Amino acid sequence: MKVEEELFAPGLEDLFENAPCGYLSTAPDGTILKVNRTFEQWTGYDRRQLVGRKRFAELLTPGGRMYHETHYAPLLQMQGEAREIALELVGADGSRLPALVTSVVVADGEGKPQVIRTTVFDASERRRYEEELLQTREREREIARQLQRSMLAGELPAAPGLQVGASYRPADNALEVGGDWYDAFWLGEERLGMVVGDVVGKGIGAAATMGQLRSAVRALASTGLRPGPLLEALDDYTHRHGVGATTTVVYAQLDLASRELRFACAGHLPPILVEPESGPHLSWEGRSTPLGLRIPGPRPESACVLPTGSLFLLYTDGLVERRTQPIDSGLERLQAEVAERREEPPPALAPNLLRALGTGEHGDDACVLALSLG
């Protein structure tokens, strides 16, 4: 067929009726005025059942009709068109046709809407593909979640007079796992290592980084390194393997015989120490830059002896940060909450603090690790 024939011979009628898309015109209130043959074939309706008898929205699923009323129709009225909206048409036999729908309003000289013209494209294939993509995304999230859970699980150390509790809360709204982790483990019979860290980023990548750093800390700690030198070794690890730069982490060691607690903080929020005779206070000692950002010189560490009845707390910023408030007020809230709950044993205290503080807003996860020494 020549180009001229395609343009003129079939006639406009044929171009309209047999267009490769459904085509319909409606009144401003949605009443169907005209449909083409393709639309009839796709929906299984005869035009006599539609024209003047049904509104476009009546051909949608109930959920789609709600969407039409709350989004589609308002958009059309506000901007004169609505593009590429995914809806499902319900055919005469009840079958569903996933469709992409675009409408434009035709107005008279004074801007008053006269007619709405709508095209309907079959989107069955596309919808199937989109569903597969969504499932894949969900699977990946689940893998990351499992990965993270497996790293946070496990039994926490306990001994006469010693109690350790930990709790993790994923971010609210979280599409992906966050990068917070905690860990506590024995180093020989009388010594204990504790870590809380926050890896930059989210998702599988962050979970994998977290796993590497967690193993590295455990391995380095077992060689007997003290907190300061351990963080330096972790710096080297970060450089050598190109993982975990700018992670913030705090590492602490407790010797049960001497009751000596030593800790070092790489860019992380300060631990909270509660001694029996005083209220909670932030330990701003033993601080240095986040991992991989080391300035020359050794990383400092802090040491103290825990009196009977002490409580020691590590946590991440998700516990104290809110976008609309300065972090100082979050730290104050945390201290007040700890003071209030000072008598709670760590296994109860950790989850209670998470519940009481922070909302998990803006995709930030949070964790708490608490230790008490009687």
Added chain:
Amino acid sequence: MTVSVRNNVSEHGPREAQPILFAHGFGCDQNMWRFVWPRFEADYRVVLFDHVGAGGSDLSAYDPERYSSLQGYAEDVLELCRELDLRDVVFVGHSVSAMVGVLAATAEPDRFARLVLVGPSPRYIDDDGYVGGFSREDIEGLLESMESNYLGWSSQMAPVIMGNPDRPELGEELINSFCRTDPEIANRFARVTFLSDNREDLGRVKTPSLVLQCSEDAIAPEEVGRFVEREMPAARLVMLDAVGHCPNLSAPEATADAIEEFLRG
């Protein structure tokens, strides 16, 4: 952050006049009132705003806990009234915001002179002896529709929209932008909207109220409007000859006429 910034407040008309506060419903933003409010700017202090999570509001102020019930939205309205020192308020609420107005007027009855409830529904899901018009499956269907339509919202666009609060025109150029929302927030707002039950609250409102009912509304059918009128001690229903759930867009003149007449009476 001020409430005015948080809720993207815009004002028109004389400051000293009686305030008329327009609250948009689920789905879009304050633009829903664009054909109605100009009628009132000569005689009223017109105040428009976006609910947190919608339109030009500050998305970082979205707190899932606060907004897990309509009470949080009502508290926002009261905070806004306090900040702008609005008294003797005419509250005009569309769709879900009709119930937000009911809750606000119950909490601080002295602050509100009149309520206008456009297409109100105290409960969307059918219950024993009550027809709301929907089932739980229908609501799930809506959530699915929303999921396949992230209007003007993709991960590429989100930073542009969120990162330029001082340059709203960047966002405005996007098609479908009047109804764009963060998908997570929209999902939550839909659940709060369509799963709420405020039937018990209606009887507590002493404020003279107008129920504006569209003759054919697929979201809030006439019998629901009649229920609201019956349950509220000082409400009367006016029928608008309009199809759909948004007479503020499809029949703005009739809507403004009815509000004017109610305020004169």
